[in-house]
Amino acid sequence: MKGVTWTEALFRRQAVPRWARPALGGLLVGGLALPFPEILGGGHGGILRELQAGFDLPFLAALIVAKTIASAVSIGSGFRGGLFSTSLFLGSLFGSLTGAVVVRFGPDLAIDPLIYTLVGMGAVAAAIVGAPMTMIMIVLETTGDFPATIGVMVGVVTASIVVRHWFGYSFATWRFHLRGLSIRSPEDVGWINxxxxxxxxxxxxxxxxxxxxxxxxxxxxxxxxxxxxxxxxxxxxxxxxxxxxxxxxxxxxxxxxxxxxxxxxxxxxxxxxxxxxxxxxxxxxxxxxxxxxxxxxxxxxxxxxxxxxxxxxxxxxxxxxxRGARQDDAGIFSPIRGDAGPPDIAAK
Missing domain, CATH: 3.10.580.10 (CBS-domain)
Structure with a gap:
């Protein structure tokens, strides 16, 4: 989330024209995709491979760095796209890395690395998208595993608290706020500030x-x-x-x-x-x-x-x-005028 802010600030400091930013971002993402093709798109294929076969530990750690940079550069340079699939992919990578490290250094613990993968997916997605209850219920409905759901619940709540404390609100809410949309809630970031x-x-x-x-x-x-x-x-x-x-x-x-x-x-x-x-x-x-x-x-x-x-x-x-105000929500998901960009290639 901070990486997107840094990327946008870098382009502004360097006075890069708006029309040239997606081209530069595409070049950077394309260069990263040569050794790590899994970073392209939202990561659906990468998630399936991670759940079914997994990656080697060194490649997994490098893939996390590559995907994080690619997503930040892609969104920060002006590409458009969603965040849900990307957050799930990043979460699966983080969770799998944590599980692999725990298994390697504590083989006697009899830990299932897949649980760590599910916890990572839920925690990162809740932090970026801002839907903690949704992530908990998705895991419960898809797995039917209550112990796994409890682990995901702990990870989701912890991630939400950490993001709320150090970042202020979820990445998705922040992007809406930058576009002038007031998010109504008891702690509304749109008007209380x-x-x-x-x-x-x-x-x-x-x-x-x-x-x-x-x-x-x-x-x-x-x-x-x-x-x-x-x-x-x-x-x-x-x-x-x-x-x-x-x-x-x-x-x-x-x-x-x-x-x-x-x-x-x-x-x-x-x-x-x-x-x-x-x-x-x-x-x-x-x-x-x-x-x-x-x-x-x-x-x-x-x-x-x-x-x-x-x-x-x-x-x-x-x-x-x-609470009493009424606002037409048409165009919520439309880009600001003069800020349209091509579809996202690294964060769908």
């Missing part, structure tokens, strides 16, 4: 200098008047967050103390460019009702704040709005 902290934050933060006395803090912010005050140093950099209600002792008890004495840990913060997903995660991690918004991590100047209650309310409003 457009809700930024900058437009949502309030721009009247309560700020106090760290060097001021606690008496001055009580005078400016009497207990109960405000929940949180953001503490800044002499250079205006955020250094902490305090609750004025904590300063309720008599003035004699706090004689000589400054605001800085109440700051125990560095304050978590948000940036104006953070989206709503990041903001909600930050609130959960910090266990705070409000978080300051700073201009950048270097200057750390407080420019506003955002409350968790408002962030959740905006999420609910947008979710309800998008």
């Amino acid at each position: 457009e809700l930024l902290v900058g437009p949502m934050m309030r721009r009247d933060p309560a700020v106090i200098a760290a060097g001021l006395s606690l008496d001055e803090l009580r005078r400016r912010f009497p207990p109960g008047s405000i929940k949180q005050v953001f503490v800044v140093d002499d250079n205006g950099r955020l250094c902490g967050v305090i609750d004025p209600a904590r300063v309720s002792e008599p003035a004699s008890a706090n004689s000589g103390k400054t605001v800085q004495d109440l700051v125990a840990t560095p304050a978590p913060f948000l940036l104006p460019g953070d989206d709503l997903r990041i903001a909600l995660e930050r609130f959960s991690q910090a266990a705070e009702d409000m978080l300051p918004v700073i201009d950048n991590p270097e200057a750390r100047r407080v420019i506003g704040y955002l409350s968790e209650a408002y962030a959740v309310r905006r999420y609910a409003q947008e979710l309800e709005s998008h």
Whole structure:
């Protein structure tokens, strides 16, 4: 998935004309196909051979690299085609390689390499296509083997979590998103990333200098008047967050103390460019009702704040709005204007 992004970025950096990209991609894929003809097409024949006869371990490892590069170059250079068969083929190769290695180094384990092949097919296809339940049910219906299905389930769930954490969403969802199609769901990657902290934050933060006395803090912010005050140093950099209600002792008890004495840990913060997903995660991690918004991590100047209650309310409003919206889905699978290309030769 990253390989497609790198390929497209490389063509853009080199200023390769759009019409020439498929030709260059075809040359690269054709060169890889000379020693590895199995990489051409979606891999139906390769899957059958892998399931029936298998490949030698060195050739199998090299074929994985060749097919991965060919698919990334093919899609990144502008060829059109599906991803399902290619993901199954790559998954079968990964699973077979893992099974062969386990059998070689642990022959006494009595492991069936075919189970590893099925797990690899389900896991890679779920990560790329984004259909974990579909892959689990396909294996269950085609094999009728519950132990194998449990193994596929573990692989599919693990792959989905890993891709969600490090890539954000499945490859197929990402490609739809690049074409302007909003995928509706409770965690919609199409619209939740457009809700930024900058437009949502309030721009009247309560700020106090760290060097001021606690008496001055009580005078400016009497207990109960405000929940949180953001503490800044002499250079205006955020250094902490305090609750004025904590300063309720008599003035004699706090004689000589400054605001800085109440700051125990560095304050978590948000940036104006953070989206709503990041903001909600930050609130959960910090266990705070409000978080300051700073201009950048270097200057750390407080420019506003955002409350968790408002962030959740905006999420609910947008979710309800998008659930009620109706959009014509005609042309979902059509390429963007001016971006048509020949059929895919390596990723069908």
